[in-house]
Each structure stands twice: as structure tokens, then as C-alpha cells.
Amino acid sequence: MKDFNMNIQRISDLPSLPQRTTDSHKGTFGKVLIIAGSPGMTGAACLSGMAALRGGSGLVFIATPVSVQSIVASVNPCYLTIPLKMDSEDQLTPESRSNLLDQLSGFDAVAIGPGCGQRPWVRDLTLHLYEKLTEPLIVDADGLNSLAAADSPLPDPAGPRILTPHPGEFSRLTNVSIKEITANRETHALEFARQRKVILLLKGAGTIITDGSRIAVNPTGNAGMATGGTGDVLTGLTTSLAGQGLPPFDAAQLGAYLHGLAGDLAADDLTQPAMIAADLIDYLPDAWHEILANQTSE
Ligand SMILES: NC(=O)C1=CN([C@@H]2O[C@H](COP(=O)(O)OP(=O)(O)OC[C@H]3O[C@@H](n4cnc5c(N)ncnc54)[C@H](O)[C@@H]3O)[C@@H](O)[C@H]2O)[C@@H](O)CC1
Ligand SMILES: Nc1ncnc2c1ncn2[C@@H]1O[C@H](COP(=O)(O)OP(=O)(O)O)[C@@H](O)[C@H]1O
Numbered sequence: 001m002k003d004f005n006m007n008i009q010r011i012s013d014l015p016s017l018p019q020r021t022t023d024s025h026k027g028t029f030g031k032v033l034i035i036a037g038s039p040g041m042t043g044a045a046c047l048s049g050m051a052a053l054r055g056g057s058g059l060v061f062i063a064t065p066v067s068v069q070s071i072v073a074s075v076n077p078c079y080l081t082i083p084l085k086m087d088s089e090d091q092l093t094p095e096s097r098s099n100l101l102d103q104l105s106g107f108d109a110v111a112i113g114p115g116c117g118q119r120p121w122v123r124d125l126t127l128h129l130y131e132k133l134t135e136p137l138i139v140d141a142d143g144l145n146s147l148a149a150a151d152s153p154l155p156d157p158a159g160p161r162i163l164t165p166h167p168g169e170f171s172r173l174t175n176v177s178i179k180e181i182t183a184n185r186e187t188h189a190l191e192f193a194r195q196r197k198v199i200l201l202l203k204g205a206g207t208i209i210t211d212g213s214r215i216a217v218n219p220t221g222n223a224g225m226a227t228g229g230t231g232d233v234l235t236g237l238t239t240s241l242a243g244q245g246l247p248p249f250d251a252a253q254l255g256a257y258l259h260g261l262a263g264d265l266a267a268d269d270l271t272q273p274a275m276i277a278a279d280l281i282d283y284l285p286d287a288w289h290e291i292l293a294n295q296t297s298e
């Protein structure tokens with residue numbers, strides 16, 4: 001039985017936004033960590049970090065391999081970076097791993113996966129965080145591929161989890177073909193979220209957000225967003241909203257809505273063929289304007 005009780009018809013259907021009182025400070029809007037990037041895929045780390053900033057986070061940290069830390073850090077001065085040091089087996093050195101894990105409780109939300117590559121350290125860290133992290137964890141891209149490659153069945157997670165696969169990543173996670181997933185998106189999404197006790201955000205035209213019982217189909221977005229890096233932007237945005245204290249379902253739903261709205265505004269100005277993922281970052285302020293204006297007027 002399909003339960004589409006969460007379709008957004010009006011902006012006022014959206015989850016409530018984090019409120020900004022005059023005495024707010026950086027800590028009010030969350031401190032988030034995004035574990036992302038690798039040689040050749042530093043863009044994914046930068047895009048998700050910048051999206052988290054434009055999502056309203058107070059502080060954004062990007063943990064990235066030390067070999068690309070200066071590249072990532074050079075792209076935007078507003079986020080901070082944490083170096084990940086690897087050993088000869090391409091695992092985190094014990095010092096680097098404990099340094100990172102010791103800091104985790106200080107973050108309000110953590111993301112792993114964009115541009116990480118399918119490396120031993122990514123698999124080890126993703127599985128550890130997925131099982132043990134008590135804060136919200138957003139798993140995307142190579143984090144999802146790590147979960148899919150896990151030998152044993154996924155454990156029940158210790159905290160809220162938001163998984164953000166596109167159909168290709170979801171096919172790896174479920175061993176269901178992309179064709180079958182695309183033909184029965186809601187059924188497969190509901191079942192996965194219910195079985196794994198996670199929030200699933202299944203990307204595509206009409207992104208689905210479900211916790212296994214509620215389901216929302218995102219009405220914003222367009223085919224101009226079929227360009228590399230737009231999913232990395234969504235990861236940053238969703239992580240930012242979760243880090244600002246939105247319940248995970250709401251963070252995913254509002255993240256998808258804002259992301260697609262920025263895409264629609266970008267397409268109006270730039271055309272669908274010409275828009276790129278970085279434009280979504282530039283159009284997020286306009287998307288926020290539209291949502292904030294409507295929230296006060298309705
Ligand atoms: N500038 C950068 O640094 C970028 C880095 N990226 C990273 O590249 C890595 C690989 O991710 P990719 O997604 O590119 O590669 P994947 O191999 O995971 O996924 C691409 C394949 O998934 C399938 N697919 C995706 N969306 C689909 C849909 N809506 N319907 C049907 N099939 C669909 C297609 O077969 C497609 O070829 C990730 O770590 C990602 O974060 C990408 O995000 C692109 C930009
Ligand atoms: N035709 C489309 N209509 C609406 N949104 C789309 C369309 N094609 C792609 N998108 C959106 O673009 C993003 C692509 O994510 P993903 O494939 O992970 O990109 P990347 O990994 O390159 O960053 C998703 O949010 C998806 O919903």
C-alpha cells in the first residue's frame with residue numbers, strides 16, 4: 001500500500017527551518033564533518049563542503065587524504081580541513097584514525113563518501129562509523145559502495161543514518177537491477193529503509209525520501225542536474241541540515257527540496273545544458289530566499 005502522505009504541495013508543507021535568533025552564534029547552527037575527496041576527485045569534497053556552508057552550518061570540516069588537503073583547502077577559505085594519513089596498505093595510520101575518531105563526538109552530523117574512491121580506508125571507516133557513530137551519519141557515493149561491498153550483513157546502526165544513493169549505487173546495495181529499481185522505486189525504497197532502519201533518499205527525477213513508513217516524492221529539480229557533482233552538493237546540504245538539528249527525515253526532505261529548487265533557478269537563468277554542479281551552490285541563496293519568503297507569508 002503506497003503511503004504518499006508527505007508529498008510537498010506547498011512550501012509550508014516543508015519541515016520547519018532552523019530559526020536564527022539575534023543572539024545566535026556559530027555553535028547554534030551545527031558543526032559538521034564531511035569525509036570526502038581523493039586524488040582526482042577533490043571536487044566532490046569541495047562541492048559538498050561548500051554546500052554545507054550554504055546550507056547554513058556554523059562550522060564545516062572536510063577530512064580528506066593529506067595528499068590532497070592543500071588542494072581542497074585552497075578552493076574555499078570558509079571550511080576547515082583535517083588531514084587523513086595513510087599507511088602502505090592504504091589504511092589510515094593508527095594516529096590518523098584515532099585523531100579522527102576522538103573528534104567525532106564534537107560534530108553534530110558526519111558524512112562519508114563523496115569522491116573518496118573505493119579504497120581500504122574508506123571501507124574500514126564507513127563500516128565503523130555506520131555501526132558505531134551515535135550522531136547522524138550521511139552515507140553517499142563511495143561510502144555506499146563500501147556498504148555494498150561489506151562481507152557480512154549491515155548491523156543495526158547506533159544512530160540516525162541517511163543513505164543517498166542514485167539507482168546505480170542502490171542497485172549495488174540491494175543486488176536488484178537498475179531496471180527493476182527504476183520500475184518500482186517506491187517499493188524498493190520503502191522495503192530497504194524499513195529493513196535497514198535508515199532514511200533512504202533515492203535520487204533521480206522525483207527523488208524519494210522514506211523512513212520505511214512515511215514517503216515523500218520531491219517535486220523540485222530538473223534534467224539540467226544530470227551533471228557530475230550535483231549529488232555531492234546534495235550530500236553537503238543534507239549533512240548541514242541534519243547538523244542544524246532537523247530530524248533526519250526532515251533534513252533529507254528539505255535538503256532534496258532546496259537542492260532541486262536551486263537547480264530549477266539555475267536552469268531558468270543558465271539553461272539545463274549549460275548548468276553545472278557548482279551553479280547549485282551559487283543558486284542556493286536564491287532557493288533559501290524563496291523558501292524563507294514563503295514560510296513567513298503563508
Ligand atoms: N568532481 C568530482 O570530484 C566528482 C566526483 N564524483 C565521485 O565519483 C565517484 C563515482 O560516482 P559516480 O556516480 O560518478 O559513478 P557510479 O559508477 O557510482 O555511478 C554512475 C552509474 O550509475 C548509474 N546511474 C546513476 N544515476 C542513474 C539513474 N538516475 N538512472 C539509472 N542509472 C543511473 C549509471 O549506470 C551510471 O553510469 C563518487 O565518489 C562520486 O562522489 C562524482 O560525484 C562526479 C564529480
Ligand atoms: N533528470 C533529473 N531530474 C531531476 N534531478 C536529477 C535528474 N538527473 C539527476 N538529478 C539529480 O542530480 C543528482 C545526481 O546525483 P549523483 O548521481 O550522485 O551525482 P554525482 O555523484 O555526480 O554528484 C541527484 O540529486 C539527482 O536527483
Ligand SMILES: [Mg+2]
Nearest residue numbers: 141166231232
Ligand atoms: Mg553521487
